[in-house]
Amino acid sequence: MKNKYIPTAFGLYLNYLVHGMGVILISLNMPHLEQQWQTDAAGVSVVISSLGIGRLSLLLLAGMLSDRFGRKPFVYLGMVCYLGFFFGILGSQSIAAAYCFGFLAGMANSFLDSGTYPSLMEAFPSSPSTANILIKAFVSSGQFLLPMIISLLVWADLWFGWSFIIAAGIMLLNGICLFRYPFPTHPGKVVRETLAAEAPVVRTTSQHACSLVDLTSYTLYGYIAMATFYLISQWLAQYGQFVAGMSYTMSIKLLSIYTVGSLLCVVISAVLVRKTVSSTSLLMLYTFISLVALLGVSLYPSPNTVIVFSFVIGFSAAGGVLQLGLTLMAVRFPHAKGKATAIYYSAGSIATFTIPLITARLSQTSIASIMWFDTGIAAVGFLLALFIGYRNRKTRDNLLTEDELDVDGALRRPS
Missing domain, CATH: 1.20.1250.20 (MFS general substrate transporter like domains)
Known part of the structure; x- marks a missing residue:
C-alpha cells in the first residue's frame, strides 16, 4: 500500500x-x-x-x-x-x-x-x-x-x-x-499509554537502549563528521588557489564540483541502503574514502589532484554520511529519536564553532597545514566508524536468537 x-x-x-x-x-x-x-x-x-x-x-x-x-x-x-x-x-x-x-x-x-x-x-x-x-x-x-x-x-x-x-x-x-x-x-506517547500491557515494547527498548559507550561514540562521530566536511567547505577554494596554484576563478569552481559529488552520493546511498548494503558498512566505507582522499591531496597538492579530490570528498564526506550516523544512533533510542537527534547535532554544532578557531591559528602557519589537520580528523573518524561497526555487529550477534530490529541494514541477521 x-x-x-x-x-x-x-x-x-x-x-x-x-x-x-x-x-x-x-x-x-x-x-x-x-x-x-x-x-x-x-x-x-x-x-x-x-x-x-x-x-x-x-x-x-x-x-x-x-x-x-x-x-x-x-x-x-x-x-x-x-x-x-x-x-x-x-x-x-x-x-x-x-x-x-x-x-x-x-x-x-x-x-x-x-x-x-x-x-x-x-x-x-x-x-x-x-x-x-x-x-x-x-x-x-x-x-x-x-x-x-x-x-x-x-x-x-x-x-x-x-x-x-x-x-x-x-x-x-x-x-x-x-x-x-x-x-x-510519536512513539513516546504510545509507550506511555501501553507500557503496562505491551511487554514486547519494554523488551525491545531495553535491548536497543544506547549504552554510555555507544552514546559517546556516536556523539563524537557527529562532531567528527561535521568537522571533516565543514572544514573543507570553508577552505577548499583557498587550498586550490594558494597551495595547488590554481587561478581564483578555477578555485571557486571547486565548490561546485564538491556539491555535485555530494548530490551524487545522496542518490547512490539512497539506492544502496534500500537494497543490500547496510548503513554501518556505508558509514565505514565513506569515512575510509574521506581519509584516503584527504591524505592524497595533502601529499600531492596539484591542480588535477585537487579537482578529483573536490568531487571525492564531496561524495564521501558531504553526501549524507552525517545523516547515516544519526540514523544508526536513533536505532539505539527507539522511543527518544528527538533526543538522539539533539545530542548528535549538538556535537556537530560545537564543531562549527571550534574548527574555525583552530584553522584560524593554523592558517597563520600555512593553509597546507589545515588540510593535514583535516586528515587527522578523518583518521579519528574512521577509527570511530570501525568501533561503531564493531558494536553494531556485537549487538546483532547478541540478538541472533531473538527478533532483530532491521533498520536499513543497521542491524541485520546474517543470511
Missing part, C-alpha cells in the same frame, strides 16, 4: 530546500547588507555566527520536548521562526537587530531538526536512512538554486531583498499545504 506520509515527507523536505537557502542568504548578499547595517564584512560575519549559536542553544531542549509533545508543533515553530528571520533581516538597520534575527534562524534550525528527522524515521520505519539522506539532497538543492536566483536578480537590476522574500514565500505556501497532511504518532 502507498505510504500515507509521502505528501508529509515532501513538505518536510521542501522546508530543507528553503533552509539550504537560508544558511547562505546573508553571505551571498553581504555587500548589500553591509550598506544596510553600516558595517563591514567582519560585522556581517558576526551576524552569520549567530545562526550557529542560536541552533546550539536550543537543540537539546527542542529534541526532548519533541519526544514528549510530538513532531508537528516543532516543525511549525521552525517555519515560523524562519519567516521571522527572512523578514527581520530585511527590516533590520543595525548589527544588534540583525544578530537577534540570525539567532532566530538558528532556533528555527533546531526546531526543524527536532521535528523533521524523527518524523521521517517514524514515517518510513523500513528505510529511515534513505529518508534522512534525502534531506541532504534538498539542502544542497537550495544552496545550488539560490546563487542562480541572485544572479537573475542582479541581471534584472532588481532589489536584493527579493531573494529573502522568495525563500519566505516558498516556506509560507509549504506551511499552508503541510497543515493538511498527517504526521506519524
Whole structure:
C-alpha cells in the first residue's frame, strides 16, 4: 500500500530546500547588507555566527520536548521562526537587530531538526536512512538554486531583498499545504499509554537502549563528521588557489564540483541502503574514502589532484554520511529519536564553532597545514566508524536468537 506520509515527507523536505537557502542568504548578499547595517564584512560575519549559536542553544531542549509533545508543533515553530528571520533581516538597520534575527534562524534550525528527522524515521520505519539522506539532497538543492536566483536578480537590476522574500514565500505556501497532511504518532506517547500491557515494547527498548559507550561514540562521530566536511567547505577554494596554484576563478569552481559529488552520493546511498548494503558498512566505507582522499591531496597538492579530490570528498564526506550516523544512533533510542537527534547535532554544532578557531591559528602557519589537520580528523573518524561497526555487529550477534530490529541494514541477521 502507498505510504500515507509521502505528501508529509515532501513538505518536510521542501522546508530543507528553503533552509539550504537560508544558511547562505546573508553571505551571498553581504555587500548589500553591509550598506544596510553600516558595517563591514567582519560585522556581517558576526551576524552569520549567530545562526550557529542560536541552533546550539536550543537543540537539546527542542529534541526532548519533541519526544514528549510530538513532531508537528516543532516543525511549525521552525517555519515560523524562519519567516521571522527572512523578514527581520530585511527590516533590520543595525548589527544588534540583525544578530537577534540570525539567532532566530538558528532556533528555527533546531526546531526543524527536532521535528523533521524523527518524523521521517517514524514515517518510513523500513528505510529511515534513505529518508534522512534525502534531506541532504534538498539542502544542497537550495544552496545550488539560490546563487542562480541572485544572479537573475542582479541581471534584472532588481532589489536584493527579493531573494529573502522568495525563500519566505516558498516556506509560507509549504506551511499552508503541510497543515493538511498527517504526521506519524510519536512513539513516546504510545509507550506511555501501553507500557503496562505491551511487554514486547519494554523488551525491545531495553535491548536497543544506547549504552554510555555507544552514546559517546556516536556523539563524537557527529562532531567528527561535521568537522571533516565543514572544514573543507570553508577552505577548499583557498587550498586550490594558494597551495595547488590554481587561478581564483578555477578555485571557486571547486565548490561546485564538491556539491555535485555530494548530490551524487545522496542518490547512490539512497539506492544502496534500500537494497543490500547496510548503513554501518556505508558509514565505514565513506569515512575510509574521506581519509584516503584527504591524505592524497595533502601529499600531492596539484591542480588535477585537487579537482578529483573536490568531487571525492564531496561524495564521501558531504553526501549524507552525517545523516547515516544519526540514523544508526536513533536505532539505539527507539522511543527518544528527538533526543538522539539533539545530542548528535549538538556535537556537530560545537564543531562549527571550534574548527574555525583552530584553522584560524593554523592558517597563520600555512593553509597546507589545515588540510593535514583535516586528515587527522578523518583518521579519528574512521577509527570511530570501525568501533561503531564493531558494536553494531556485537549487538546483532547478541540478538541472533531473538527478533532483530532491521533498520536499513543497521542491524541485520546474517543470511
